[in-house]
Amino acid sequence: MVRPPHIRDVAALAGVGVGTVSRVLNDSAGVADDTRERVRAAMDDLGYRPSNAARRLSLGRTQTLGVIAPFFTHPSVVERVRGIDDVVGDSAYDLVLFNVETSGQAEDALRRFARADRVDGVLVVSLPLSDDELTALQDQGIPVALVDVDDERLPHVSNDDVLGGTLAARHLLDAGHRRVAFVGDTVENPFGFTSSARRLEGFAAAMEEAGAPLAPECIRRGPHGREVAGLLARELLDLGEPPTAIFAASDVQAFGVLDAAARAGLDVPGGVSVIGFDDIDLAGAIGLTTVRQPLRESGRAGARLLLAALAGDGHEDAPALPELLVAARRTVGAPP
Amino acid sequence: MVRPPHIRDVAALAGVGVGTVSRVLNDSAGVADDTRERVRAAMDDLGYRPSNAARRLSLGRTQTLGVIAPFFTHPSVVERVRGIDDVVGDSAYDLVLFNVETSGQAEDALRRFARADRVDGVLVVSLPLSDDELTALQDQGIPVALVDVDDERLPHVSNDDVLGGTLAARHLLDAGHRRVAFVGDTVENPFGFTSSARRLEGFAAAMEEAGAPLAPECIRRGPHGREVAGLLARELLDLGEPPTAIFAASDVQAFGVLDAAARAGLDVPGGVSVIGFDDIDLAGAIGLTTVRQPLRESGRAGARLLLAALAGDGHEDAPALPELLVAARRTVGAPP
DNA sequence: TCCCACCGTGGAACCGGTTCCACCCTACCT
DNA sequence: AGGTAGGGTGGAACCGGTTCCACGGTGGGA
Structure with missing residues (x-):
């Protein structure tokens, strides 16, 4: 608990000025090798560690x-x-x-x-x-x-969330699904997220293009979260003509959908297929088929x-990221 | 991008000394109300915001x-x-x-x-x-x-990790399991974690006490992670006399165990029961039975x-936490 | 031989707050 | 009237680095 040494102590011990010590600290040029050594030795002797606060103040960084x-x-x-x-x-x-x-x-x-x-x-x-x-x-x-x-x-x-939505649609279409549903975030959510909306955009467009447009009652939105998604999924499964597959705007929501399916006594993918978005770590753990984005x-x-x-390297362009793709696992199958 | 005003600017504008401005800043006593008002007005005028770095240096905090x-x-x-x-x-x-x-x-x-x-x-x-x-x-x-x-x-x-292990053992015993196994971290893990070992301790002791001691081949340890836990579980399931239930030292590892069971074509809990530890958010999502600790x-x-x-409130005692308990969900059932 | 570069170096000034001491002035007491 | 207590205030010193300017010494060129 003794007062830690500061730069003036080091300077005194090494028999140099504070400027020189500072130069050694910052590896600036213009210090003779033997001086540098002497200063280093003094620092070690004292167990000197520069003060972050002081450095911040004088550097402005x-x-x-x-x-x-x-x-x-x-x-x-x-x-x-x-x-x-x-x-x-x-x-x-x-x-x-x-x-x-x-x-x-x-x-x-x-x-x-x-x-x-x-x-x-x-x-x-x-x-x-x-x-x-x-x-x-x-x-x-x-x-x-x-x-x-x-x-x-x-x-x-x-x-590219829109593309992600498209990929999800294609994956379901390829498996033979025509009546599909979407579970995502409300448009007016507390953070102003728009990714859910964009995923739906790509999804709906691809379904439409394939001649199997999304029915309005098959689009359900609510506050982000597993429980809410489960409730929304339950509503979908209770429809007169329930969807054969559900696209959730995130894996967290997909977990809620899976839970709802289990509670409804529906096998996945036997009774209903589920595809998520994100490919968070645990998606792999439970075999969730999902759109992988390079998080x-x-x-x-x-x-x-x-x-x-x-x-200050100018305005660097955004680097290219790995492409989105569907991580096909065990929650998407043929329609019942 | 103009240079931000500092305390001397405020002092000059308000016609007071820097000490007074500082006192106003820190709501210290000993400033007349009208002076305080004048200083506040000057701050607003200039859009003054005190420098964090300077405050740190002079305060030492x-x-x-x-x-x-x-x-x-x-x-x-x-x-x-x-x-x-x-x-x-x-x-x-x-x-x-x-x-x-x-x-x-x-x-x-x-x-x-x-x-x-x-x-x-x-x-x-x-x-x-x-x-x-x-x-x-x-x-x-x-x-x-x-x-x-x-x-x-x-x-x-x-x-109390030992207690947690005991609870897991009791839960499995209550369901009728006698030949059980453990999947956890190596004792010599990179972080020096000991919680896995303590959970095993409580688990093994409770099983022993119930007259169903853990067989040595039923204790598997490896580096923390889902995949490794899956491999260890696979080894367990491939035993001549496989365990009827597996206790994983964490939920992450339990996910690996579940995955291994699925790959082995075993129903959970029909073919094998699984209990985890932690009760992380996603445990609830997939119905994992687990020991809940108040994370x-x-x-x-x-x-x-x-x-x-x-x-500086002296040495405060650790506050009481909610007790550990088993969150019973869908992965523990009777032995096959 | 003289001059000038230039390297190596010391140290004051500075970054922008806080704190403490000195001082003034008013009000109250004797 | 003189003394004193105490609230309100100004400003220098300080926190511990960095930077820049000035200066001494050495070596090379004219």
Whole structure:
């Protein structure tokens, strides 16, 4: 609990000036080799570790990146954050998390960041930014990158949700399904997500094109979550003419659909087929057929975009991500 | 992108000294009401926001807490972190994350923190600390709290894993099982986890007490993960006299066991019963019977312990957590 | 021989807050 | 009237780094 040594102590012990110590610390050129050695030895002797706070103040940089995301409600987000960590963990940056469970919190988080010496950059995952929020960040000159958000005004990484919906439709059509249903998020959801809507868009268009348009009663939407999806699925299964397959806008919702099917005494895929979206880790565990999107890679790519922006490498283009594809497992079969 | 105003600008505009502005900022007593108003007005005029970095330096506090945890390999950890966020999110502290995937990284993370002006406190989740790491933190005087780590030397929150193992055994015994098996982590795992071993301890003792001791070939251990658990389960199911029920040391491993059973063409629970541990969110989704431990509450409790330590409220005792219990769902039945 | 580069170095000033001490002024007491 | 207590305030010093300017010394070119 003694007061830790600081740079002046090191300078005194090594018999040099503080400027020289600082130069050694930062590996700047212009220090003679033997001096450098002497300073290093003094640092070791004292167990010196530079103060982060002081460095931040004088540098005007924080070596910290902020991540704003709905971590806990969406396992897919965790997987994306994992990708972010892959990249940022190797850099010198710290990662500060702001979990968001309501849209109000997104604003809070941005306000917290709205000062340049708090974080050097911000990654926003799966949350659309309002114009106000966007300009607030831009006024502060804080670099931002978006993951799973489709906003042309900022560097972003996004997946082609429309294509994903199309793939799901094709997979069901190939298995012989004609009467299919959709379970997804309400359009007016607390975060302003649009991915569910885009997945439906691609899905509905492909079904229509195949001459098997979605019946209006086969489109069910509700707040994101497993339980709600289960209830919606139950409604579908209780229809006079129930669908033979259900496309859920996310794996979490697909789990709810599976649960509803089990409760209704329906075998999957014997009684009804189910296809999800995301391919989160546990989808493989229970054999859920789902549209795989490169979650982890998207996080990596977003982090790289942000680091590039911080390094001032101009406006780097979003890197190419692996393509979407259907991970065919055990929940899709022929119609009953 | 103009240079943001700082405290001296505010002082000049309000016609007061910087000390007074600082007092207003911190709501300290000893400022006349009209002066306070004048300073507030000046701040608004200039759009002044105090610099975090400067405040950190002069205060010697960071308003930041560090969390060291294996986030991505263990969904149960995510749930605990969620509890931490519940509590810390409401405080003025930021949360800096250090993900740990190997034991070397745990050391790295601690080194990064081993300087008081980096974080004000550290929460370690599900990672035992070595003596070196412990003393390093204590030398720096950084408060630490542990979640899911049983270390009497520090404030900690832990669950009774031995009891959990006992509960699992009783549940299987009640269903009529006598030849049961265990799938868990290797004793020498990269993180030094001991929870798997303690769960086995309680499990084995209870089975023995009931006169149905675990056969040595029915204890299988491997690196944590779904796939490995699946392989181990496969070995069990291929035994000359296969077990009628399998206890997995975590839900993730239970998913692997379920997968192995499905591949072996065994119905669950018709052909074999499975019980897990943790009750992560998705356990409910697929009807996994499992030992429920209060994950989120443990995170909350750990965060409260740390905040109490930071506030200097003496050595607060670990708060009582909800009890462990078996969440009986659809994967345990009578032996075939 | 003189001059000039240039390398290596020391140290003051600076980043933007907080804190503490000194000081003024008013009000109340004797 | 003189003394004192105490609220309100200004501002220098400080937190611990970085940076930039000035300066000494050495070597090469004219």
